Amino acid sequence: MRATIRSIAEEAGVSNVTVSNVLRGLAGQASEETRVRVLEVAKRQNYIPVRPPTSQNSRVETGVVTVVPERQEVGFSDLDLATFQGIVEGARKHGFNLFTLVNQNAGKDGARQKFHFLDRSTDGFIFIASMQDQWVRVLDMLAEHKVPSVVCYRRNVPEGVAWASVDNEGIMREAVAHLVKRGHSRIAFIAGPPNNFDAIERLSGWKKAMLANGLDAGEHRIVAAMDDGHVPRQAAIDSVSSLDVTAAVCFDDSTAFMVWSSLEKQEIRVPDDISLVGVNNHFLAKVNGLTSVSFTFADVGRLAVEAWVELYNGGDAATCCKIAPLHLVSRNTVRDLNDNSV
Secondary structure (H helix, E strand, C coil), X not given: CCCCHHHHHHHHCCCXXXXXHHHCCCCCCCCHHHHHHXXXXXXXXXXCCCCCHHHCCCCCCCCEEXXXXXXXXXXXXXXXXXXXXXXXXXXXXXXXXXXXXXCHHHHCCHHHHHHXXXXXXXXXXXXXXXXXXXXXXXXXXXXHCCCCEEEECCCCCCCCCEEEEECHHHHHHHHHHHHHHCCXXXXXXXXXXXXXXXXXXXXXXXXXXXXXXXXCCCHHXXXXXXXXXXXXXXXXXXXXXXXXXXXXXXXXXXXXXXXXXXXXXXXXXCXXXXXXXXXXXXXXXXXXXXXXXXXXXXXXXXXXXXXXXHHHCCCCHHHHCEEEXXXXXXXXXXXXXXXXXX
16 A cells, blocks of 8 residues: 555654655754654655646646755855856746755655655756765656756766766867977876766866877876865875976866975976966966866856756757856966977
8 A cells, every 4th residue: 555644644643734844844844853753654654755636747837946066065165156156047047946955864865865856846956966976866766757857067867867067078178289289298187086077087088188199198197186085185296296297287276276386395386397287267276377277167057057947848858968168268387398498
């Protein structure tokens, strides 16, 4: 027999309204003890929310899209905050309201996933997920139930889910081409966190760009500058000075600044001794004159909403995906070697 709100209420000893409020995640409508008891009963009965009978053959439109941030604190990083700002702008443009899912534990329990993602309280989801894999099971479930969903910064998504991201191979082509044009052939790559999707793609893109220019892309030219938690590996960063290179392409601007600081402490000059190229065009890149490949996280957020709206209106996920525009901003950290012997 299929579990219902009534059967849960009877076993938990509460009203149907209380069960409904708990399953919909409404705060302040029940004590913590009651909430836990209702969820335990619902899980034991294997309750799965369904759409109202009047909407079984049609979508329930709420005018709401839910954002699932990578971290519980949206303002933790530039990526989270700027992407969220772009999503807000896009949602406002298309007349949608936004919810934000802040309970990161929702990704760990199958029954609670169904409560959060299949209760039809929202028209769909936009995930900011460059690092975490905790939403893989959720994305499979959303695709199965045809809930419009878009993922930012990851392309390895289930069929039926769209994505909005940056052209990481294009970023590396721009960076390497800029250096090659200025006479550099011995170019290192300063890698980001090994579990970060963009870092993985940029490493692959750097290798392809180097090989396309007939240059050495061996492991001895790659520096693992961070661990999985985005924590810098200072010894590795300091080792850049000992590489037989004239330039380095860095995972992002923050990584470039860490390398730059390390080189200065070792009395190695940028760009006279080693040239640096970053990624993101952070405002500090502008202040300090760092050459950087520019795109904005806000663009990714805005494009995620465009992709989501197309998907929501019946578009095919494979054709709804979006790539943010990019361009290289040349400043003061790349030396032109064409007229010099190195």
